Structure formats: structure tokens, C-alpha cells
Amino acid sequence: MVTGVADLGLLEQLRREPDVEAPELVAVDATDRLLLDEAAGLLAAAGPGAVAVVDDSHGALTLGAVAAGARDVRVHQDLLVGELALARNAERTGLTGTYRSLPLGPGLADGARLVLAKAPKSLDALRELTEVVASSAAPDVTLLVGGRVKHMTHAMNDVLRLGFSDVHATLARQKSRVLVARGPRPGVASSSPRRQAHPDLGLTVCAHGAAFAGTRVDAGTRALLAVLPRMAPDARTALDLGCGTGVLATALALARPELTVLAGDQSAAAVASAVETAAANGVAERVRVVRDDAASSIPDASVDLVVCNPPFHLGAAVVTGAADRLFAAAGRVLRRGGELWCVYNNRLPHRAALRRLVGPTQVAASDRHFTVTVSTRR
Numbered sequence: 208m209v210t211g212v213a214d215l216g217l218l219e220q221l222r223r224e225p226d227v228e229a230p231e232l233v234a235v236d237a238t239d240r241l242l243l244d245e246a247a248g249l250l251a252a253a254g255p256g257a258v259a260v261v262d263d264s265h266g267a268l269t270l271g272a273v274a275a276g277a278r279d280v281r282v283h284q285d286l287l288v289g290e291l292a293l294a295r296n297a298e299r300t301g302l303t304g305t306y307r308s309l310p311l312g313p314g315l316a317d318g319a320r321l322v323l324a325k326a327p328k329s330l331d332a333l334r335e336l337t338e339v340v341a342s343s344a345a346p347d348v349t350l351l352v353g354g355r356v357k358h359m360t361h362a363m364n365d366v367l368r369l370g371f372s373d374v375h376a377t378l379a380r381q382k383s384r385v386l387v388a389r390g391p392r393p394g395v396a397s398s399s400p401r402r403q404a405h406p407d408l409g410l411t412v413c414a415h416g417a418a419f420a421g422t423r424v425d426a427g428t429r430a431l432l433a434v435l436p437r438m439a440p441d442a443r444t445a446l447d448l449g450c451g452t453g454v455l456a457t458a459l460a461l462a463r464p465e466l467t468v469l470a471g472d473q474s475a476a477a478v479a480s481a482v483e484t485a486a487a488n489g490v491a492e493r494v495r496v497v498r499d500d501a502a503s504s505i506p507d508a509s510v511d512l513v514v515c516n517p518p519f520h521l522g523a524a525v526v527t528g529a530a531d532r533l534f535a536a537a538g539r540v541l542r543r544g545g546e547l548w549c550v551y552n553n554r555l556p557h558r559a560a561l562r563r564l565v566g567p568t569q570v571a572a573s574d575r576h577f578t579v580t581v582s583t584r585r
């Protein structure tokens with residue numbers, strides 16, 4: 208096992224910012240270290256431009272690969288916060304300019320001989336990664352997918368086998384494991400984005416692999432769709448905050464022709480999906496989709512209506528911090544008197560935060576599982 212990267216002290220310098228920092232949250236985890244160790248020999252031998260990295264959490268894989276000898280590394284990170292953390296860590300370690308950020312597509316892995324990836328949360332996201340690498344990388348490519356043992360299933364091997372003839376797992380270390388895929392199968396093609404018609408909702412949903420809920424429509428999202436006719440009747444501008452596949456933005460544009468609709472998400476897969484969903488429903492001209500963190504590109508007090516089905520997980524722990532960031536963003540972008548319509552699981556204590564960060568908050572609808580609230584910007 209080569210531990211050169213750790214020896215350089217590079218990994219110890221990395222931070223999570225601008226992502227949430229807390230004593231129990233790390234910038235470099237056991238999976239990053241295992242992936243870099245498994246890849247050490249290949250990294251040292253890879254020529255310039257031969258290494259690609261996917262879903263690097265905060266930069267450890269990309270900068271670790273550079274420290275181990277890789278040059279002109281190509282990187283795709285679904286989450287904007289990961290991209291920003293990588294950029295800051297590159298600056299901190301003097302490695303700015305050693306990598307390029309690219310969309311998840313053929314340009315990312317074209318001719319690559321080594322691809323390092325953090326295991327995505329969903330099998331659909333792994334399928335999309337598998338298809339991209341198998342269809343565009345060099346015939347002798349090695350794809351290493353690392354993750355926590357408790358999150359890895361045999362179904363992941365099966366998905367990798369759709370694109371590669373040789374798939375095996377390494378021994379686990381510190382509760383992490385790496386899947387190794389070699390031998391890209393000929394004729395693999397991209398099946399993303401996937402499309403699904405929902406005749407009951409009058410919508411077609413398009414989804415890239417990593418987008419929340421895929422081509423399904425989440426039950427919480429359905430609860431918001433049910434109250435759409437009651438939302439801010441005089442609104443001229445609406446924002447779908449954390450838009451995922453763009454179901455709410457597209458439904459608003461279809462139902463309310465007078466609305467200019469914005470949609471934002473920090474996930475590249477979500478943004479690409481929302482663009483496709485709007486187009487599939489004939490409202491591409493009326494839905495503007497942006498990739499940003501918590502509506503950071505949207506001016507203060509510029510929106511009349513915000514709809515939000517907030518995130519509820521940060522890592523494995525259920526915390527409200529990620530949702531609170533979006534509520535604060537809603538409070539900032541709403542005009543005085545504007546409305547935030549939000550849905551959340553009944554177990555979550557969001558109401559106090561909505562009152563504090565936006566304004567007076569009423570329950571607009573509820574059932575056994577979900578509460579829909581309307582908060583008026585004070």
C-alpha cells in the first residue's frame with residue numbers, strides 16, 4: 208500500500224468550507240484515503256489528462272491525485288458546495304489550476320485511464336456514471352468507486368457490470384470499500400436523462416441519475432402541488448427553491464401563465480433535469496434554472512412567491528441546518544408580503560425557524576405524514 212499522499216501532509220490541510228464545519232464532520236474521510244491508496248500505482252503511471260474524478264466531496268481525491276503525480280485532472284462534482292470547497296482547498300495548498308471542472312458527460316472521461324469516484328447515493332446515479340465512463344474512457348480504464356461498507360450493496364456491482372466485464376470489490380478498511388471495474392463493454396450508450404409521464408399531474412418529469420426522487424414525484428411535492436391554486440394570487444415572480452427535477456417550477460409555469468418562474472438547486476444533476484423537465488412540458492421559455500447555493504444568485508426582495516420542499520438529510524443524521532439555510536434564503540429573496548409555501552415531514556420542527564427566518568407562518572394543509580405551511584414575509 209502506498210501512503211505517499213498522507214505523507215505529504217496535503218490531506219491534513221484540507222477544510223470543508225464553505226460547507227458546514229463541525230467537529231464530527233471531516234473534509235477527508237476513510238473512503239478518500241482508501242481510494243487514493245488503491246489508486247497510488249495507477250496515479251503515478253497515468254499520463255497527463257488520463258485521470259478523472261467524480262463526486263469528490265471537498266477536494267481530497269482531486270488534490271490527492273495531483274499530489275500523487277496526476278496532471279490535468281478532470282473533475283465532476285454534483286454538489287456546488289463540493290466544487291467551491293475543492294477550489295478553496297486548491298488555493299490553500301497551492302494547487303489551483305491543476306484540474307478542470309466539467310459536466311458529467313463524455314468530455315469528462317474521454318480517453319481516461321483512471322477514474323476515481325465517491326459512490327453516489329442512488330443506483331440511478333451510479334448507472335449514469337457507469338455509462339459515461341464505459342462509453343468514453345480508454346479501453347484499459349480502471350474505474351474505482353469507493354464508499355462506506357454500510358451504504359454499499361450487491362446491486363451496485365450489478366450496475367457496474369452493465370458497463371464493465373470485470374467487477375470486484377477490495378477488502379474493507381476502516382469501514383470503507385472500493386469497487387474496481389475494468390473492461391468497458393462495447394456499445395454502452397447513455398440512457399440519461401430518463402423521462403416519465405405523470406398523466407394524473409399533467410406533467411412529464413425528466414431526471415438525471417443524481418436528481419432527488421428520479422422521475423417519480425415525491426409525496427411531499429404532491430402535497431405542495433395540491434395547494435398550488437391557493438398560492439400568492441397576485442404573484443408575478445416565483446422561485447422553486449431547491450428545485451430538484453423542476454416539478455414545482457414547471458407546474459407553476461403551466462398553471463400560471465402570468466408568472467415568471469425561477470428554479471435553483473446546488474446539484475448539477477438537478478439543474479440539468481429541471482431544464483429538461485421544463486422543455487418536455489413546453490415551458491422552457493418561462494422557467495429559468497440556475498445552479499447556485501441557497502438562491503445566492505437571486506437579488507434580495509425580488510420574488511413574490513417561493514415554493515420549497517427542503518432537504519432533510521445531512522449525511523446520515525437528520526438535521527434541520529440544511530433546511531434552515533433555504534428558509535433564510537427565502538426570507539432574503541421574498542418581497543415584503545411575499546409568500547413561502549413549504550412542505551415537510553410532520554416529525555420535523557420547522558415551524559419556529561420559518562417564523563423566525565421568514566415571518567408569520569400558518570398551516571395550509573396537513574395529512575398523516577406532511578405539513579404544508581405558508582409563511583408571509585414580514
Ligand SMILES: C[S@@+](CC[C@H](N)C(=O)[O-])C[C@H]1O[C@@H](n2cnc3c(N)ncnc32)[C@H](O)[C@@H]1O
Binds near residue numbers: 427455517
Ligand atoms: C427534497 S429535494 C426537493 C426537490 C424538488 N423541489 C421536488 O420537490 O422534487 C431538496 C432539493 O434541495 C436541493 N438543495 C439542498 N440544499 C441546497 C442549497 N443549499 N442550495 C440549493 N439547493 C439545495 C437538493 O439538491 C434537492 O434537489
